[in-house]
Amino acid sequence: MSMTTQDFWQTEPHHHEEGASTNIGFWVYLMSDCLMFAVLFATFGVLHGNYAAGPGPKDLFDLELVAVNTAMLLLSSITYGFAMLAMAQDNRAGTLRWLGITLVFGLCFLGIELYEFRHMIHEGAGPQRSAFLSAFFTLVGTHGLHVTFGSIWLVTLMVQVSKHGLIAANRRRLMCLSLFWHFLDVIWIGVFTLVYLLGMI
Amino acid sequence: MSAHTHHEDNHDHGSYRSYITGFLLSVVLTAIPFGLVMAGGFESRLLTVGVVVGCAIVQVLVHMVYFLHMNSRAEEGWTLLSTLFTVIIVVIMIAGSLWVMYHLNTNMMPQMNHDLLPEQLR
Numbered sequence: 001m002s003m004t005t006q007d008f009w010q011t012e013p014h015h016h017e018e019g020a021s022t023n024i025g026f027w028v029y030l031m032s033d034c035l036m037f038a039v040l041f042a043t044f045g046v047l048h049g050n051y052a053a054g055p056g057p058k059d060l061f062d063l064e065l066v067a068v069n070t071a072m073l074l075l076s077s078i079t080y081g082f083a084m085l086a087m088a089q090d091n092r093a094g095t096l097r098w099l100g101i102t103l104v105f106g107l108c109f110l111g112i113e114l115y116e117f118r119h120m121i122h123e124g125a126g127p128q129r130s131a132f133l134s135a136f137f138t139l140v141g142t143h144g145l146h147v148t149f150g151s152i153w154l155v156t157l158m159v160q161v162s163k164h165g166l167i168a169a170n171r172r173r174l175m176c177l178s179l180f181w182h183f184l185d186v187i188w189i190g191v192f193t194l195v196y197l198l199g200m201i
Numbered sequence: 202m203s204a205h206t207h208h209e210d211n212h213d214h215g216s217y218r219s220y221i222t223g224f225l226l227s228v229v230l231t232a233i234p235f236g237l238v239m240a241g242g243f244e245s246r247l248l249t250v251g252v253v254v255g256c257a258i259v260q261v262l263v264h265m266v267y268f269l270h271m272n273s274r275a276e277e278g279w280t281l282l283s284t285l286f287t288v289i290i291v292v293i294m295i296a297g298s299l300w301v302m303y304h305l306n307t308n309m310m311p312q313m314n315h316d317l318l319p320e321q322l323r
Contacts, residue, residue: 024276024283031287038291042298067235074227077268081220088214182268186261192231193257197238201249 019172026176030183033146037187040142041194044135048199052130057199060125062116066196069112070188073147076105077185084178092166095174099158102181106151113144136195143191146184153177215270223267230260 079102086094117137120126127137157177160170234253242249265271265284273281 024279027276027280028283031283034287035290035294038294042295045295045299046302063235063239067231070231070235074224074231077227077264078220078224081215081223081268082217084214085217085220179269182264185268186264189257189260189264193234193253197234197253198250200238201242201246201253 019169022172023175023179026179030179033183034187037139037142037190040135040139041190044139044195047131047135048195050131052132054130054133055123055125056132057196060120060123061196061200063196063200065112065116066192069109069116070192072105072109072112073185073188076102076109077182079105080178080181084174087166087171087174090166092161095166096158096161099154099161103151103154103158106147106154110144110147110151113140117141140191140195143184143187146180146187150177150181150184153180215267219267223263226263226267227260230256230263 079098083095083098083102086098120133125133127134154177157170157173160173164170234256237243237249237252243252271280271284275281
């Protein structure tokens, strides 16, 4: 019955395979990022009616443009999924092709968003105009910044994969970016619902 | 550490069918709220808001299952557990902020307290 200390406590440091905990670690990062977005959503929720006699959502937003933008991000999500399926089949050329298509959709999304921002600022509805617009630009801009960094990461991984192939490290990195990319699409669901659609009702 | 022995097989990459299913569900769940708001919404504003927010919640779940491949088995349940923890914090933070700031706005506007001010300051 007696259990020696040796048996009970693990005296040897146990070894993890390299990258074995990357997935859960990256997931925890995404959850903390989610908390940051929650703060921005809460700020927007509190300030969404403070127009300071300036323009409101109905004067500014073009739902058709937002719908196109949403389609871009959704399409980029599924093309990234196809890249992961190609990776699972050890198809390097297919992975690179789908990653390239994902990048194009991601850049289209950013282009449309920048066009929208430029249009709004040009009309005098910049972030300084009212608390509503400050909260809007912070929330939507932070999401756009995430997509920007995601796109840079995507290009980096395309270079890595074309140079070194689908090695274990690259698979791990592609898996992390996959989580990041789909996570941004989830945040965008919150943005188009709470900011654009509820603002236009 | 048996779960990590076959590291490549540990992560669920999903299948072609699951991605297409998730994509089609997302398209429908995006089209409904956009179509509804663009068409002017229902008579009752509350009903429109309810449908739009409801579609968003369902779509988030669809994305988590079909694109992020979440399930109770991944990483021995830690993925699901950390997500549930995050959801609880997010709900407390957003609902709490809105609640507190709403009451702050309605109860502490300067003009609301005019009756309480001394006569000469009115």
